[in-house]
Amino acid sequence: xxxxxxxAHTRPRFSATFDPYxxxxxxxxxxxxxxxxxxxxxxxxxxxxDDLLFLGASISRYPLEGYRxxxxxxxxLGTRFAKxxxxxxxxxxxxxxxxxxxxxxxxxxxxxxxTAAGTSTTTGDGGMTREERGHSKTLVYQVxxxxxxxxxxxxxxxxxxxxxxxxGAKPGGGGMLLGQKIxxxxxxxxxxxxxxxxxxxxxxxDWTGPDDLEIKIEEIREITDWEKPIxxxxxxxxxxxDTALAVKAGADVVVLDGMQGGTAATQxxxxxxxxxxxxASIRPAVQALQDLGMHRKVQLVVSGGIRNGAxxxxxxxxxxxxxxxxxxxLIALGDNDPRLEAEYEKLGTTAxxxxxxxxxxxxxGITTQDPALAARLDPxxxxxxxxxxxAVLTLEAQTxxxxxxxxxLHNLEPEDLVALTIEAAAMARVPLAGTDWIPGxxxx
Amino acid sequence: xxxxxxxxxxxxxLEPALGAHLAGMLGVxxxxxxxxxxxxxxxxxxxxxxxxxxxxxxxxxxxPFVEAFAAEIRMPVQVTQRRTHLVISVPSDMAEPAARAIAxxxxxxxxxxxxxxxxxxxxxxLPTRVAEDFGLAAMAGTHGIGHTRMATESAVTTAGAxxxxxxxxxxxxxxxxxxxxxxxRRVLLREGIAFATENDSEVAAGYLTWRMRExxxxxxxxxxxxxxxxxxxxxxxxxxSGFAVLRDPISCKPAVMAETDDYVAFGSEYRALAGLxxxxxxxxxxxxxxxxxxxxxx
Amino acid sequence: xxxxxLAATSRRALNAxxxxxxxxxxxxxxxxxxxxxxxxxxxxxxxxVTVEIRGHVGYYCGGMNKRATIVVDGNAxxxxxxxxxxxxxxxxxxxxxxxxxxxxxxxxxxxxSAAARCGISMKGIDIVVKGSIGPMSAFMAxxxxxxxxxxxxxxxxxxxxxxxxxxxxxxxxxxxxxxxKAMGAExxxxxxxxxxxxxxxxxxxxxxxxLYGSARRLYHFHVDxxxxx
Numbered sequence: 001x002x003x004x005x006x007x008a009h010t011r012p013r014f015s016a017t018f019d020p021y022x023x024x025x026x027x028x029x030x031x032x033x034x035x036x037x038x039x040x041x042x043x044x045x046x047x048x049x050d051d052l053l054f055l056g057a058s059i060s061r062y063p064l065e066g067y068r069x070x071x072x073x074x075x076x077l078g079t080r081f082a083k084x085x086x087x088x089x090x091x092x093x094x095x096x097x098x099x100x101x102x103x104x105x106x107x108x109x110x111x112x113x114x115t116a117a118g119t120s121t122t123t124g125d126g127g128m129t130r131e132e133r134g135h136s137k138t139l140v141y142q143v144x145x146x147x148x149x150x151x152x153x154x155x156x157x158x159x160x161x162x163x164x165x166x167x168g169a170k171p172g173g174g175g176m177l178l179g180q181k182i183x184x185x186x187x188x189x190x191x192x193x194x195x196x197x198x199x200x201x202x203x204x205x206d207w208t209g210p211d212d213l214e215i216k217i218e219e220i221r222e223i224t225d226w227e228k229p230i231x232x233x234x235x236x237x238x239x240x241x242d243t244a245l246a247v248k249a250g251a252d253v254v255v256l257d258g259m260q261g262g263t264a265a266t267q268x269x270x271x272x273x274x275x276x277x278x279x280a281s282i283r284p285a286v287q288a289l290q291d292l293g294m295h296r297k298v299q300l301v302v303s304g305g306i307r308n309g310a311x312x313x314x315x316x317x318x319x320x321x322x323x324x325x326x327x328x329x330l331i332a333l334g335d336n337d338p339r340l341e342a343e344y345e346k347l348g349t350t351a352x353x354x355x356x357x358x359x360x361x362x363x364x365g366i367t368t369q370d371p372a373l374a375a376r377l378d379p380x381x382x383x384x385x386x387x388x389x390x391a392v393l394t395l396e397a398q399t400x401x402x403x404x405x406x407x408x409l410h411n412l413e414p415e416d417l418v419a420l421t422i423e424a425a426a427m428a429r430v431p432l433a434g435t436d437w438i439p440g441x442x443x444x
Numbered sequence: 445x446x447x448x449x450x451x452x453x454x455x456x457x458l459e460p461a462l463g464a465h466l467a468g469m470l471g472v473x474x475x476x477x478x479x480x481x482x483x484x485x486x487x488x489x490x491x492x493x494x495x496x497x498x499x500x501x502x503x504x505x506x507x508p509f510v511e512a513f514a515a516e517i518r519m520p521v522q523v524t525q526r527r528t529h530l531v532i533s534v535p536s537d538m539a540e541p542a543a544r545a546i547a548x549x550x551x552x553x554x555x556x557x558x559x560x561x562x563x564x565x566x567x568x569x570l571p572t573r574v575a576e577d578f579g580l581a582a583m584a585g586t587h588g589i590g591h592t593r594m595a596t597e598s599a600v601t602t603a604g605a606x607x608x609x610x611x612x613x614x615x616x617x618x619x620x621x622x623x624x625x626x627x628x629r630r631v632l633l634r635e636g637i638a639f640a641t642e643n644d645s646e647v648a649a650g651y652l653t654w655r656m657r658e659x660x661x662x663x664x665x666x667x668x669x670x671x672x673x674x675x676x677x678x679x680x681x682x683x684x685s686g687f688a689v690l691r692d693p694i695s696c697k698p699a700v701m702a703e704t705d706d707y708v709a710f711g712s713e714y715r716a717l718a719g720l721x722x723x724x725x726x727x728x729x730x731x732x733x734x735x736x737x738x739x740x741x742x
Numbered sequence: 743x744x745x746x747x748l749a750a751t752s753r754r755a756l757n758a759x760x761x762x763x764x765x766x767x768x769x770x771x772x773x774x775x776x777x778x779x780x781x782x783x784x785x786x787x788x789x790x791v792t793v794e795i796r797g798h799v800g801y802y803c804g805g806m807n808k809r810a811t812i813v814v815d816g817n818a819x820x821x822x823x824x825x826x827x828x829x830x831x832x833x834x835x836x837x838x839x840x841x842x843x844x845x846x847x848x849x850x851x852x853x854x855s856a857a858a859r860c861g862i863s864m865k866g867i868d869i870v871v872k873g874s875i876g877p878m879s880a881f882m883a884x885x886x887x888x889x890x891x892x893x894x895x896x897x898x899x900x901x902x903x904x905x906x907x908x909x910x911x912x913x914x915x916x917x918x919x920x921x922x923k924a925m926g927a928e929x930x931x932x933x934x935x936x937x938x939x940x941x942x943x944x945x946x947x948x949x950x951x952x953l954y955g956s957a958r959r960l961y962h963f964h965v966d967x968x969x970x971x
Contacts, residue, residue, distance in 0.1 A: 034963060147844040147863060150825050152786055152806035179962060191846065191865035191884045193904055196961040201882060205862040206802070206821035206840040208676065208696040209621065211446060211476040211594050211712075215781050215820075219802040222757050223786030241597050248478075248594055695858055695877075698820055698838065714798050714819055714838075715779030728817055730838060730857040732895075733877055 036268040037176065039101075039357025039367060040327060041169050041260040041304065046277040048260070048305060049314045051424030052417050053433060056403040064402035071398040072408035075322050077299045078160060078229020078252040081221070085229055085252075086138055086160050088322070089118025090394045091409060092312055095257070095303050095326035096142045096162065096233070098124025100177050100186040101264030101357065102330075103374035104131045105382070106366040109333050111135030112379060113386025117394075122162060122324070125175050125200065127189045128154040135383075140231065143220065146175060146200035148190035152223055160253075161220055162231035163213070165204075165242075168261030168304045171235030171275045174202035176265040180360035183369035210245035217250045231255050236281035236304070237274070243288040247298050255324065256285050258304025262327040264367065265358030278304035278315070280427040283414075286319030295319065309396020316397070317412035318428060325393075332389035333382040334364045446594055446606070447473025447571075448617045450680040450710035451720075452587040452687035452739050458706055458721075463583030469709075469716040470580070470590045471572040476712060477592030480605035481574040482566025484615040484682055487585035489561035494539040494612075497564045498530045499602065502552040506530050509552065513545050526578045528602075529556070529565050554603070554640070559613030561585075561684055566605035586741060589682050589710075591617035598643045608646040610637060611653035613684035618645035619697045619712055623675035648673060652681060666690045666736045678731075680710050688738040695733035702726035708739050744769055749776040753783060760810075763789040779819065784812050787829075804831045807848065823850045826867055839876065842869045845886065851940045858895065861888045864905055870940040880907050881917065889936050891946055899954055907954040908933050910946055921957040929953055 014020060025036065057063035064071060078085040094114045099107050101124060108131040114121045120138035127149015133139055141158030143150065155161060166172060177186075177198045187194040207216045217230050232246040233255035246254045258278025263271065282302055289295040302315050303324035315323045327335075336344075338351040343363035347356065357367035365377035401409050404416045418433040419425035425432040426439040449469040453459055466483060474481075489495065500506060506525055510532075514521045522533040530553075534542045539558070546553050557564030565578040571592040575581065591606035598604045607615040622628075625644035628651060633639070637650040651673060655665035662683055669679075669690065678697045681688045689710055691699055702709045702717050704726045711717045714728070731737050746756045756774065763769065767789060774795040777783055784793045785805035795803070798816035808827045817835035826845040833841075836854035843859065845867025852860075855873030859881060866885040874892030881897075883905035893911035900917020906929065907920075916922075925933075925948075933948040959967055 147825060147865070150806075150844060151846070152788070152808060152825070152827060155806070193961070196903075197963050199901070199960075201863065203696070205843040205859065205881075206824050210596065211619070212698070212801075212820070214475065214594075215801045219782040219785050219805050219824075222754070222782040223806055225758060225761060226754070238597070245594070245596060695839075700838070713779055713800055714817060715800055718778045718798065728836065730836075730876070733858065 037178070037265050037358055038268050038271070038355045039262060039264055039266075040271070040355040041262045042272050042277075043355075044272055046260065046305075047279050047421065047423045047427055048277060049279060049311045051279075051420045052314050052428055052430065053420060054310075054313065054317075054400050054404055054416055055418060057405045061405045063405050064407060066399060066402055069402065070407055071402050072410075073394055073398065075299075075410065077301070077322065078231075080229075080252045080294075080298055081226065081250065082160075082229040082252055083225075083227045084159075086120060086140075088120060088138065090390060091316060091322035091397075092117075092306070092390055092393050093119050093140075093301060093322055093324045094121040094329055095261070095324040096122035096124045096140070096164065097326055097330075098126035098148075098177075098264065099129045099132070100124070100126035100148075100181060100190065100369070101367060103365060103368055103377065104129055104185075105374050105377040105379045106330070106333060107132040108135050108379040109377065109382035109386060110329060111139070112383025113329075113332070113390065114138075116383065116387035117390035119390065120159070123158075125164075125177075126186065127151065128158070129189075131379075133157060135379075142233075144175070144200075145202060145204045146190075147205070148192075148200070155220070156224055158228065160229040160231060161224065162233050162255060163216065163220070163251075164233045165213075166235035166237075166257075167233065167263060168235045168257030168259045168275055168278070169263035170266045170270045171237040172202060173266060173270055173274070175200035176358065178265060178358045178360075181358070181369045186369055210249045213245075214249040221250075229253055231301070233257065235259075235261075236276040236278060239276065239281040240284035240288045243285040243300070244292060247289065247292055247294050251298060253299045253301060254285065254289075255301045255303070256281055257324075258302070260305030260327075261303050262330075277427075278302055279424060282315060282318040282320055283427070283429045289319075296321065306393075309393045309398075310400060312393055312397040313400040313409065313412055314417065316409050317416050318414055321410065328389070329386055330366055332386045333366055334377060334385065335362070335366050337364055340364060446617075446619045447476030447592040447712040447716065448590070448606075448619050448678065448680050448710070449473065449712070449716050450587070450589040450617075450682070450687060450689070450708075452708040453585075453706065454708070455706035456586075459586060460584045462585040462588055463579075464581045465720060466583075466588045466590055467575040467580040468719045469711060470575050470592060472716045472718070473592045473712060474571045477594045478570055479595050479600045480566065480568040480593045480602065481571035481591060482564070482593075482605045482607050482617075483575070483578075483580060483588060483590035484557065484562050484564040484607045484609070485580070485583045485585040485588040486561045486613070486682060486684065487563060487583060489559075490533060492536050493533050494536050494542075494558060494560060495531055495533050495563060496539075496542060496546070496555055497557045497562075498532065498546060499554045499556050499566075500528050500530060500552060501554055509549065513542070516545050517541050526565065528567060529578065531563050557607075557609035557615060559609075559684060562609070562613045562615060562682070564607055564609055564615060566591075566607070567602050568600060568605065587682060587687050589615065589617050589680050589687075596621055598641060601641075603641050604643050606645055607682075608641075608643070608649035610639075610646065610650040611656065614649070614653055614656070614682070616645065616649040616652060616679055616681045618648055619678045619699075620676035620692065622648065622673055622677060624673065625675075628672065644675075648677065648679060656683075662686050662688050663736050663738045666738070670734050678712070685741040686738060688736060689731050690736055691731050691733050693734040699731050700728065701731055701737070702728050743771045743773060745773040745775060747775045748778065748780060748783075753780055756783070757785060760784060760787050760789070760791070760793065763791060765789060767791065777816070781819070784810070787812070790829075798835070807831060817854070818852075823848070823867070826850065836873070837871075841871075842867050845869070849939055851942075855892065861886075861905070864888065868936055868939070870936060870942065872942065872945070874911065877914070878917070880905060880920075883907070887932065887936055889933065889940070889951070891942075899956075901960060902954075902956045904956060906932075908936075908951040909954065910951045913952075913954070916954065919957050919960045920954055923953045923955045925951070925953040
């Protein structure tokens with residue numbers, strides 16, 4: 001009989017519940033007494049577009065020839081009431097990001113890149129800068145609860161107006177901009193003292209609810225003489241109702257931002273635990289538009305985790321008219337560039353994980369108001385990188401659309417998709433691959 | 445999310461015109477609530493009789509029901525039909541058999557309100573149309589409340605339209621959005637309050653009915669609502685002899701009131717009050733947050 | 743003098759006429775009849791003209807006004823003079839909630855009282871209220887001056903930044919980070935100037951007012967102040 005093997009040491013075992021990150025968060029909270037604040041959107045694994053696949057054409061459907069046969073990408077936003085709708089060459093727009101959160105150079109680069117690609121940019125919580133107006137052919141002006149820098153001249157100088165009710169990273173929450181980023185210019189634009197921690201409101205100061213929103217929209221139309229499309233942006237949480245109510249209140253365009261959508265600075269707990277992933281949000285919003293007979297009449301722009309042309313094509317196939325990008329656009333400008341690794345290390349992080357956008361120490365010069373750091377970003381070169389990236393997104397989306405036999409991106413349909421997981425099938429309301437099963441299909 | 449109105453007359457000379465004024469007020473607020481509309485009017489009541497306002501959900505012909513019903517309770521039944529609604533008046537001691545007879549016809553009839561004096565009408569469609577269809581302008585009464593609805597989370601159906609009534613001669617209209625109505629509904633269900641919809645406003649109505657059933661006055665019930673109902677609300681409430689207004693502590697939703705020697709009027713916006721007689725000289729004010737305003741007829 | 747009757751002309755047509763006025767227009771005095779509580783009347787003006795509105799107005803009267811003088815001979819609904827940039831708006835009756843919200847310049851005079859949230863998020867506007875103001879007024883007030891002859895409702899100046907609040911009557915309660923401050927010669931002079939501009943000099947002496955402003959304790963997050971956030 002073999003002798004009993006000697007007793008081995010128990011190997012250290014980490015708890016799945018109290019994993020090392022969780023433990024470090026408890027320790028950090030105990031030491032500081034303040035919640036963790038960071039930039040960006042949800043970092044956890046969420047059901048996403050990756051779990052959907054397109055059914056390319058073969059015998060039953062005929063594909064279009066890549067590069068030779070036309071596949072249109074243009075989109076018109078704001079056709080319902082506005083005298084001058086927005087016409088874009090590509091269905092990928094730049095989401096609202098504030099001057100304050102971003103440097104003036106970054107705002108200029110966004111304008112340059114978007115304009116070269118034939119699409120629009122959006123202001124943000126902090127007013128309109130001359131850099132972005134000057135370099136954006138099509139600029140959407142946001143009206144936010146804080147109304148920082150709000151100005152009727154800028155309203156009239158904009159091409160469209162976006163009333164922001166919420167954003168995907170924090171539906172129901174207000175804005176934040178910490179003192180490190182309230183430079184003299186940011187403070188002046190926002191009518192705030194320099195260097196303070198700014199906490200902005202979560203509700204608009206002069207309206208709440210759809211019945212009052214309707215009156216607010218009417219006022220903005222009056223001020224802009226019914227020329228400009230009025231968008232209403234909501235963070236995804238009850239997309240069916242919110243979309244329906246935005247339409248009833250008179251919106252020309254509904255912008256729906258999923259929880260992967262970024263923010264300049266918000267509590268980590270808010271980012272990770274409030275709202276819906278964009279995959280789960282598009283179909284209810286489209287359903288609301290269809291129920292009201294307004295699909296394609298009121299346009300739907302979706303955002304939150306759009307990374308490549310497949311994501312664009314999938315969002316459009318699920319019924320969106322266009323997408324918006326924020327985080328991806330910043331990465332294209334130069335955010336989280338591995339060439340800056342040494343500097344990220346000094347900040348206690350690593351390229352690819354840097355999210356302390358609120359601290360204003362961005363080595364890439366994007367999420368900062370430090371003049372020396374901001375000067376590192378060359379708006380011309382960064383704009384060029386963004387234009388390149390937008391071109392790739394578009395080419396990729398066209399590649400997929402042609403393979404599905406579509407001569408225009410907007411002809412993609414939910415029936416062109418299948419899902420790899422039951423979750424994705426239920427959320428996107430497309431069949432699980434290889435079956436005709438759409439889990440949980442019922443009306444709202 | 446909506447427009448709400450209320451009118452409580454102090455001067456009996458205005459009573460024949462109550463409906464006309466209420467219809468005007470309701471029509472003005474159509475754009476705050478284009479989905480549906482409803483109103484309750486406290487008119488004449490016969491001694492020892494109860495009025496049941498019924499909505500016909502099936503075909504429009506009420507005669508077979510009325511005949512069967514009269515036979516069932518062995519006495520002639522007084523019926524007034526206004527479009528989809530029937531108001532039947534029965535002796536008070538016949539109220540229960542009447543309710544049973546109606547309950548036996550769930551596919552045809554639904555009780556929308558009962559009371560000695562209250563009649564309650566609601567329907568989907570533009571408020572001006574709804575008021576016209578029911579002939580509101582010709583109705584007389586001492587007080588009334590009305591509502592135009594922009595549905596938020598519950599369906600655009602007649603059942604989801606306001607006012608909500610969950611007790612005799614009691615009804616409520618609401619502008620806002622409650623945030624804890626599901627929990628409150630569960631508590632009230634256990635207390636025996638019945639609900640016909642998933643609507644948050646019906647929970648508020650049921651809550652007041654429950655409090656008053658437990659012995660609270662209308663004012664006390666509204667006081668208690670301040671701590672038990674969460675969210676955003678402006679309520680206008682009617683009882684057989686009373687009329688009350690309550691706004692939540694934050695009071696984001698608009699509310700304007702006008703008081704003269706002749707009446708007390710409520711509107712979500714001033715526009716709704718602009719056509720009232722003597723409005724130029726009225727005392728105009730906005731109800732304070734978390735403050736109960738109540739008027740009683742003597 | 744052009745008179746526009748809103749019973750016969752649409753609000754859209756009125757605003758379009760007012761927006762089309764050149765800076766050197768000779769039509770400098772307008773009258774508007776039968777407003778009947780309508781919304782966005784005389785919103786978005788940008789010309790040195792006077793618009794007199796005979797009756798009550800609804801939401802957002804004179805919204806985002808620049809340079810124009812607007813007189814409401816009646817009550818004003820929600821958000822009168824919201825985000826005003828310059829010019830003057832005078833309400834002869836009462837104002838509903840959020841009067842002067844986010845205003846960045848100009849003068850708003852309310853001869854009656856103002857309801858809740860008067861001067862919410864104000865950013866440089868001057869507001870003078872001859873009556874009282876409702877609860878939650880001057881919430882997050884950033885810049886500018888609010889003068890109140892009567893009383894102020896609950897939580898005056900909650901989370902206030904650098905705006906100054908002058909109140910003659912009682913203050914029901916102060917909001918987080920709002921405190922009474924000593925009034926020096928500078929503030930007294932400023933207040934006198936405001937009363938003058940509002941045409942109310944002599945209606946009260948600057949000495950009768952008390953000054954409230956930011957304690958600046960919430961300007962930087964501190965764990966011991968967490969309850970106030």
